[in-house]
Amino acid sequence: GQNIDQPTEMTATEGAIVQINCTYQTSGFNGLFWYQQHAGEAPTFLSYNVLDGLEEKGRFSSFLSRSKGYSYLLLKELQMKDSASYLCAVTDSNYQLIWGAGTKLIIKP
Amino acid sequence: ETGVTQTPRHLVMGMTNKKSLKCEQHLGHNAMYWYKQSAKKPLELMFVYSLEERVENNSVPSRFSPECPNSSHLFLHLHTLQPEDSALYLCASSQVGEGASGANVLTFGAGSRLTVL
Numbered sequence: 001g002q003n004i005d006q007p008t009e010m011t012a013t014e015g016a017i018v019q020i021n022c023t024y025q026t027s028g029f030n031g032l033f034w035y036q037q038h039a040g041e042a043p044t045f046l047s048y049n050v051l052d053g054l055e056e057k058g059r060f061s062s063f064l065s066r067s068k069g070y071s072y073l074l075l076k077e078l079q080m081k082d083s084a085s086y087l088c089a090v091t092d093s094n095y096q097l098i099w100g101a102g103t104k105l106i107i108k109p
Numbered sequence: 110e111t112g113v114t115q116t117p118r119h120l121v122m123g124m125t126n127k128k129s130l131k132c133e134q135h136l137g138h139n140a141m142y143w144y145k146q147s148a149k150k151p152l153e154l155m156f157v158y159s160l161e162e163r164v165e166n167n168s169v170p171s172r173f174s175p176e177c178p179n180s181s182h183l184f185l186h187l188h189t190l191q192p193e194d195s196a197l198y199l200c201a202s203s204q205v206g207e208g209a210s211g212a213n214v215l216t217f218g219a220g221s222r223l224t225v226l
Contacts, residue, residue: 008149031212042113042199042217050212087152095213099151 004100028093035087115218132183132200146197
């Protein structure tokens with residue numbers, strides 16, 4: 001079966017750095033997405049990786065290793081507003097999106 | 110209005126009621142989706158309308174019925190629901206090409222929180 005694994009919950013301190021991991025087992029691979037979802041709000045697109053390596057976008061970076069079936073989202077200089085759930089999703093060989101259950105990130109002062 | 114708007118934001122209904130969820134996208138996208146989001150579970154794709162063609166997930170119970178009258182509007186008609194159907198129902202839209210390629214980035218609405226008593 002197809003599966004996306006990510007930690008259920010993480011806690012970090014304001015101003016620090018946190019890495020949220022995502023591992024996947026899918027039938028084929030056509031790209032990996034990260035979305036952010038604040039409580040009671042819509043998920044919003046953060047990043048897309050289709051080739052190996054690091055994509056940097058301001059305080060957020062996303063890394064992909066296709067050979068390892070692994071990605072991470074790196075958040076730097078954490079702010080209280082970064083408290084949210086972070087959803088990892090992979091597009092399989094049929095271009096279907098397979099979703100992880102999300103990681104709830106709690107930022108403490 | 111911008112983006113994807115969903116109404117109502119909250120809905121409480123009995124198991125014998127009939128209600129509908131509405132979604133409208135103002136982005137000119139050609140595909141629209143219904144997802145079910147339950148606590149601590151992955152998003153479950155329910156229905157897709159893409160390039161005016163309905164793609165249905167066969168595991169969705171018939172008490173959920175989608176309707177897409179045009180490329181900007183999507184409805185989810187609800188009938189004789191069960192308590193386990195209580196969840197957040199998310200609508201999304203995207204722009205898909207004629208061939209499957211590239212990043213299909215979804216724009217989501219804020220969801221309709223459904224409680225079935």
